[in-house]
Amino acid sequence: MKPADLLLDAFGRLPDLGHGAASGLDEGQLLLRPALPEGRGRGNPVAWLLWHSARVWDDHVAGVAAVLDPDSPAATQVHVTEGYADRLALPLPVDDIGYGHDDEDVAAVRAPGDLLLEYLDAVAARTASWLPSLGADDLDAVVDAGWDPPVTVGTRLVSVLGDVTQHLGQAAYVRGLLLG
Numbered sequence: 001m002k003p004a005d006l007l008l009d010a011f012g013r014l015p016d017l018g019h020g021a022a023s024g025l026d027e028g029q030l031l032l033r034p035a036l037p038e039g040r041g042r043g044n045p046v047a048w049l050l051w052h053s054a055r056v057w058d059d060h061v062a063g064v065a066a067v068l069d070p071d072s073p074a075a076t077q078v079h080v081t082e083g084y085a086d087r088l089a090l091p092l093p094v095d096d097i098g099y100g101h102d103d104e105d106v107a108a109v110r111a112p113g114d115l116l117l118e119y120l121d122a123v124a125a126r127t128a129s130w131l132p133s134l135g136a137d138d139l140d141a142v143v144d145a146g147w148d149p150p151v152t153v154g155t156r157l158v159s160v161l162g163d164v165t166q167h168l169g170q171a172a173y174v175r176g177l178l179l180g
Contacts, residue, residue, distance in 0.1 A: 003154075004134040010161050011127050014168060018053065018120045021171035022046050022113045029178050030113050033106070041103065048109040049171035050116040051088070052098035053164045055079065058123045059097045060160045064153050065130055067143045074130035084119045 022030065025046060033042035044052075058077045066075035079085050085094045088111045098105075139154030151159075 003136050003139055004131050007134070007157060007161075008128060008131045011124065011131065014053075014057070014161075014164055015117075015121050015124045017165065017168035017172065018050055019117055021168055021175050022050055022117055025113055025175065025178070027110075027112070029175075030116075031110060032174070032178060034174055034177055043174065044106055044170065045109075046171045046174050047111060047113070047116060048098070048101075048106050049167045049174070050113070050120060051090075051109045051111065052101075053167045053171075054116065054120040054123050055097040056167075057120075057127070057160055057164050059095075060156055061123070061127050061130070064143055064156050067141060068134075068138055068153065072130065072133075074126055078119070078122045078126050082122055084115075084122065087115060088119070 030047040031045045033045045035042055058079050062075055062077045065072050069075065073081075080094060090096075090111065091108050092105065096105075098109075134153075139152060139157075141153045142150045143153055143156050144151035
């Protein structure tokens with residue numbers, strides 16, 4: 001198996017996690033923020049978790065693709081090039097991916113579940129169209145020299161897989177809290 005095939009399989013599983021977590025939830029359910037114990041605030045709602053997952057995935061894969069081939073269509077974010085920034089119309093900067101969000105920022109992510117899932121699917125499709133061009137040697141290319149050791153393409157892609165899987169799993173957990 002080639003590395004690109006392995007990554008295609010792994011990234012290809014993510015949309016099912018998102019759909020499983022959000023399909024059929026109404027707006028109120030998508031926005032419900034579970035209470036945390038002992039007055040420690042509220043957890044993230046399914047809507048925010050879906051949006052953040054898609055944004056991180058979109059941003060990071062576009063960044064990796066841009067390092068390898070700045071002219072690749074995958075070097076641009078679906079969020080902008082396919083109009084999701086406008087369609088979601090969130091009161092957040094276009095380049096915001098959710099890191100460091102406070103309660104107010106989390107609450108600002110209000111969008112229909114079907115649109116959030118459509119965005120997630122579009123990011124998955126862009127990734128799936130790009131990954132076959134990835135060669136084994138590409139995995140060693142440095143995308144961020146500011147770390148020790150420097151972050152490579154392979155490290156970044158595995159990081160995206162872990163982050164998105166974790167957040168979509170959290171969305172599924174919140175769904176379970178809502179529906180039992």
